[in-house]
Amino acid sequence: KQEVTQIPAALSVPEGENLVLNCSFTDSAIYNLQWFRQDPGKGLTSLLLIQSSQREQTSGRLNASLDKSSGRSTLYIAASQPGDSATYLCAGGAGTALIFGKGTTLSVSS
């Protein structure tokens, strides 16, 4: 059964720093991997989707990579801003429902 782990659980950085969030999964038979952002008490915002045939996706200051052989994905956030403060969730799936990690709560101080 697919399990998704995110490290660290929480991260605090000053504004302007580049940072990396990590996600690992147990089943390499992953069809796609998706990164989400969740603000407190809110739903999810999809950030990046990496499909099975892809290795990375970029959107603005965000870059996500997927290494199926090692069972890992990373989300790189460049030049962090206070508005980036949120919980970031990665989720992997075999084509249907996604299995979520517990998230990394990011706090960016100004």
Next chain:
Amino acid sequence: GAVVSQHPSWVICKSGTSVKIECRSLDFQATTMFWYRQFPKQSLMLMATSNEGSKATYEQGVEKDKFLINHASLTLSTLTVTSAHPEDSSFYICSAMAGLDSPLHFGNGTRLTVT
């Protein structure tokens, strides 16, 4: 971009009553919809998967008679929490996708409080 509308965004109900939550895909046809619940400081847990026109598939430990899911059309799925109890208080989120190669799009969630 694809939009999934979830309604209501929050609801307070008394113990023993039933609550219906709607999930609509506004600009695409959702062949599959998913329902998740999230307890405070926990990750999202998949409750069930529903395909249009067929019965929902429930995850282990989720009572199908308590959490009724109806996916009557390609744009609407509903989750009804029957005979709600305080322990059902949670954040419920639906998601929808057009196909296997499509990303999942999520609703904004429904905060259910059962008193």
